[in-house]
Amino acid sequence: MSFLSYVDLVTTERKMEILEYIYNVHNNILEARRYEKNYFLYGNQDSLYENIASTQKVTEIIDTILHVDEKLAVNNQLIELDAQIKVYTNSIRDLLATIQETDTGKDGNIEDKIRHYGKIISDISEDIVNFEKTQIHSMVSLLREQLIVWASVAIVTGIILSFFSISFVFKPIAAIKKATVAIAQGRFNKIDVINTKDEIQQVMEAFNIMVSELERRQDQLIQAEKLSSLGTLTAGVAHQLNNPLNNISTSCQIAIDEFTDGDPAFVRRMLQNIDQETLRARDVVKSLLEFSRTQEFALRTASLVDVVQKAVLLAKSQVSPDISMTVDVPQHLVLPLDIQRMQEVFINLIINAAQAILRQGSITITATEDIGAQEVIVEISDTGQGIAEKNLARIFDPFFTTKEEGHGTGLGLSVVYGIVQQHQGTITVQSQIGQGTSFFIHLPCPVKIVT
Ligand SMILES: Nc1ncnc2c1ncn2[C@@H]1O[C@H](COP(=O)(O)OP(=O)(O)OP(=O)(O)O)[C@@H](O)[C@H]1O
Ligand SMILES: [Mg+2]
Structure with missing residues (x-):
């Protein structure tokens, strides 16, 4: 023409x-x-x-x-x-x-x-x-x-060419960019490979392989962090077991002395003591065993207060007696959780809070429901030393720590962040130097909250 x-x-x-x-x-x-x-x-x-x-x-x-x-x-x-x-x-x-x-x-x-x-x-x-x-x-x-x-x-040719450029060049690049930003924020989303049958498709496939590999490494990191906190917790738990064992032992001795000619009601009370302390010891050991078990991520409907209390039980050994701990989580809050991992979240946050309180202070865990937004908000607050503003944006980064060498790996909050993300939730922080810090975890609660 x-x-x-x-x-x-x-x-x-x-x-x-x-x-x-x-x-x-x-x-x-x-x-x-x-x-x-x-x-x-x-x-x-x-x-x-x-x-x-x-x-x-x-x-x-x-x-x-x-x-x-x-x-x-x-x-x-x-x-x-x-x-x-x-x-x-x-x-x-x-x-x-x-x-x-x-x-x-x-x-x-x-x-x-x-x-x-x-x-x-x-x-x-x-x-x-x-x-x-x-x-x-x-x-x-x-x-x-x-x-x-x-x-x-x-x-028309221009429009068609632009359409092809958008579909085959810009779209894949935009998808890779979006996925890269998500990875930087700890979300390992794979991209939907666009069938361009050229180098761009190969790049997208290679990108997804990289995402899988990063995800695997992240899991390893989480596991390593868990093992390290498990070590700390085990030492604390051993200490916690001492009290009930001492009580059992004392009650046993008294019961033996009183057994033949003593008051049967008193002996009975001693035996009940022994039973109670045994249950206490069993709970501690059970929680530790549950926590240490490696499991695939799985959401199960669970009572939030139970998960928080188990975490408190395990972390207690790391909290000084000068720090008061208050849990105010309504009994009726039931939501889909990976119990073990969510316990890990609370343990990390409680230990961080305890480490931020230099002498006396308090740690409070509360939870509220937002029925309209279909979510539950858990707040973990402390009256510790607070976080400097320049550090606020970095605390969730892996290996960021202000603790002395050997006292912190800097992985705690990055693991917390990852687990909350896995629950499709979000975590934010507010802090005032010298006054304290509050972490807010928003967790989706699609099922109707049972009242
Ligand atoms: N409740 C808090 N109050 C004050 N600072 C905090 C609090 N929680 C976290 N931080 C700050 O965030 C940093 C990172 O916390 P993170 O839990 O990731 O690592 P870490 O506690 O230093 O080490 P790890 O948890 O691996 O032993 C801490 O070093 C600390 O500076
Ligand atoms: Mg920590």
Whole structure:
């Protein structure tokens, strides 16, 4: 199509050239007729010679045009014009001969002939001019139409190309960018591979392999962190077991002494003591065992207060007796939780809070429900030293710690963050230096809260 347009453009250009010649023909014919009229008005013989000179020019120009292109549509009309000019010029010559013969030169017949043929050549030359003009006009409108078609084709092609660029280049890049930002925030979302069958698809597939690998490493990290806190907790739990064992032992001795001749009701109380303390010891050991077991992430409907209390039980050994701990979680809050991991969240937050309180202070765990938003908000607050503003944005980063070497790995909060994310929840922090810190965990609670 573009080739056709080019051909049309060249043809139009040539037609303009021809039109210029044809205008020349037409002007010279008008000139010849002007001399003809002058002669009839004033009888000046020179006008007839000028007339012949003009028609000769016309004949020469016609000759040139016919040689420029033998296939021009206008050629036949030009040949006809040339023939009529010859007849016309012959009439002029006849008139000149008559002038020389008769002196007066008056011959009505010849004059009529001249006027008659003069009109014919004027008409033919006007027709030729009009014909060429019409042809050029139609060529120009054809070119205009082609231009419109081409412009539309270019616009549509542009739209299609942009669409393809968006689908095959920008979309995958945007998806990779979004996934990268999510990874930086601890969410290991794979991207939906777009089937572009080229390097972009390969990059997306490689990206997903990287995400799986990162996720695996993150799990290892969480496990390592858990083992490290397990070590700390075990030492504390051993200490916690000491109390009930001591109580059991003392109660046993008293019971033995009183067994034969003592008060049976007193012996019974001692045995009940032993039973209670055994249960206490069993709870501590059970919690530790549950916590240490490695399990796949799984959500189960659980009582929030139970999970918090088990965490408090395990973390208690790390909390100084000068720190009071209050749990205010409504009994009826039941929501989908990975019990073991959520326990890990609370243990980490309680230990952090305890470590932030230099001497005396308090740790409070409360929970409220937001039925409209279908979520439960757990707040863990302490009256500790607070977090410097410049550190607030970094505390969830892996390995960020302000603790002395050997006292903290800096993994606690990053693990907390990851676990909350796994629950589709969010965690935020508010802190005031010297006053304390509060962590807020928002957990989705899609099922209707049982009241
Ligand atoms: N309740 C809090 N009060 C004050 N600062 C806190 C509190 N919780 C966390 N931080 C700050 O955030 C940092 C990171 O906490 P994170 O639990 O991730 O690591 P860590 O406690 O330093 O070490 P780890 O938990 O691995 O033993 C802490 O070093 C501390 O500076
Ligand atoms: Mg910590």
